[in-house]
Amino acid sequence: MSGAFTPVDIDAKIPNNVGLADDRRLQRALENWQPRFLQWWRDLGPVAFKENPVYLRTAVSVGRDGWANFDHVSMPEYRWGVFLADPEPDRTIAFGDHRGDAAWQEVPGEYRSDLRRLLVVQGDTEPASVEQQRHLCLTAPSLYDMRNLFQVNVEEGRHLWAMVYLLHRYFGRDGRDDADEMLERHSGDLDNPRILGAFNEQTPDWLSFYMFTYFTDRDGKYQLASLRESGFDPLSRTCDFMLKEEAHHMFVGATGVGRVVERTVQLMKDHDTDDISRYGGIDVDTLQKYINFHFSVSLDLFGAETSTNAANYFAAGLKGRFKEESRADDHLLHDLTRMVPEVVDDRITQREAPMLTALNETLREDYADDCVGGLNRWNRTLAEVGRELKLPHIGFNRAVGNFRDHHVSPDGRLLSDAEWNADVANWLPTAHDRAHVESLMAGVTEPGRIAGWLAPPSTGIHQQPVDYDYVRL
Numbered sequence: 001m002s003g004a005f006t007p008v009d010i011d012a013k014i015p016n017n018v019g020l021a022d023d024r025r026l027q028r029a030l031e032n033w034q035p036r037f038l039q040w041w042r043d044l045g046p047v048a049f050k051e052n053p054v055y056l057r058t059a060v061s062v063g064r065d066g067w068a069n070f071d072h073v074s075m076p077e078y079r080w081g082v083f084l085a086d087p088e089p090d091r092t093i094a095f096g097d098h099r100g101d102a103a104w105q106e107v108p109g110e111y112r113s114d115l116r117r118l119l120v121v122q123g124d125t126e127p128a129s130v131e132q133q134r135h136l137c138l139t140a141p142s143l144y145d146m147r148n149l150f151q152v153n154v155e156e157g158r159h160l161w162a163m164v165y166l167l168h169r170y171f172g173r174d175g176r177d178d179a180d181e182m183l184e185r186h187s188g189d190l191d192n193p194r195i196l197g198a199f200n201e202q203t204p205d206w207l208s209f210y211m212f213t214y215f216t217d218r219d220g221k222y223q224l225a226s227l228r229e230s231g232f233d234p235l236s237r238t239c240d241f242m243l244k245e246e247a248h249h250m251f252v253g254a255t256g257v258g259r260v261v262e263r264t265v266q267l268m269k270d271h272d273t274d275d276i277s278r279y280g281g282i283d284v285d286t287l288q289k290y291i292n293f294h295f296s297v298s299l300d301l302f303g304a305e306t307s308t309n310a311a312n313y314f315a316a317g318l319k320g321r322f323k324e325e326s327r328a329d330d331h332l333l334h335d336l337t338r339m340v341p342e343v344v345d346d347r348i349t350q351r352e353a354p355m356l357t358a359l360n361e362t363l364r365e366d367y368a369d370d371c372v373g374g375l376n377r378w379n380r381t382l383a384e385v386g387r388e389l390k391l392p393h394i395g396f397n398r399a400v401g402n403f404r405d406h407h408v409s410p411d412g413r414l415l416s417d418a419e420w421n422a423d424v425a426n427w428l429p430t431a432h433d434r435a436h437v438e439s440l441m442a443g444v445t446e447p448g449r450i451a452g453w454l455a456p457p458s459t460g461i462h463q464q465p466v467d468y469d470y471v472r473l
């Protein structure tokens, strides 16, 4: 029961710290799912370098230090395991109508279907991103970058394992069916797509990959952080550990875009022009359009501004707010309100909504604030050439929520269809922009060499040099 630290069984068929060996039925069920996962990986994981040794981080423990091991492994042999963060003794629920109760070690019957839904939606995003990114290894701008791509991919695979474990362990037959379906829906599949829109978009080039890991993996951080607050303790502990891995994914995005910006500025200075595309670079306007696109589709992932589901999840203690415990309110939210944006009579305005139903908006706002950090850093580099990148207005290019049926410019003006159509090519990547970015994508596989459209990384991985053979060819 709660409070017991389970040792890591690293040599098991499925490495784990959840005592799988003591639950033979569960162990058999997961060992049965394992070959199907591996088949999915072979079919829809990275299209090339399938057997090459890659310098990868593998989770081997959950403690504060030394939780991961770095070594060259070929990806099919990656040790995908099930790890929960150590339990917090006597943990209580921090919010909602069960505030102060002991955290649940089993699923409360009345919340079974809601919890199952939360696990399925989160779990579905993990393999989706692997599918979206499967062609990128062919055009990696360096071995360092290729290794980071594969690191992100194998860990998204492990995050799928994390959700599948919970489904198998706590949801019986239904959970096993859900786990099977995780491998049956596919990103972009017209008949059986992934659940969320952004996870059916393509990740066709490396600029998109860096933007995805910066903006969309950061959505993951916020979803996981609010699920870490869950009264369902196994989910809380699972998400806690996933967040550790997730940090590196956002690092890949932040430093990736940062290196593109660095190279862009260098080319602008060298050639004394903004139009650096003919010198093999990506100009600032194109970077801005990619930011506009990836930020707006990621905002959609948080759902509608007001949602009774979100209110119910909170009241039930299933999904909290970002950093719930550090918030200075009653954590019940029954009598509180907040403003949410909406469009009334051709005007963007705000209306007061119950805090409980507006929780999606609260999480989206926390997320958007967090996104600013990277832009501030990139803008320090861009200041050398007098340029700046900005996040677009929250209503720009939205397909979900109150802005869905409206056109909003990046600077927050409500537009007619004609006005939108006249300018959209200045705001979102055009076929021409994408073709240029794609034209720069050529795989670089010599250790230490970097493609010309981005700067080298400032340091290597895990104290290895930048020119280390991160992928052995």
Ligand SMILES: [Fe+2]
Pocket (backbone or CB within 6 Å): 126, 155, 156, 159, 220, 246
């Ligand atoms: Fe993930």
Ligand SMILES: [Fe+2]
Pocket (backbone or CB within 6 Å): 156, 217, 220, 246, 249
């Ligand atoms: Fe991630």
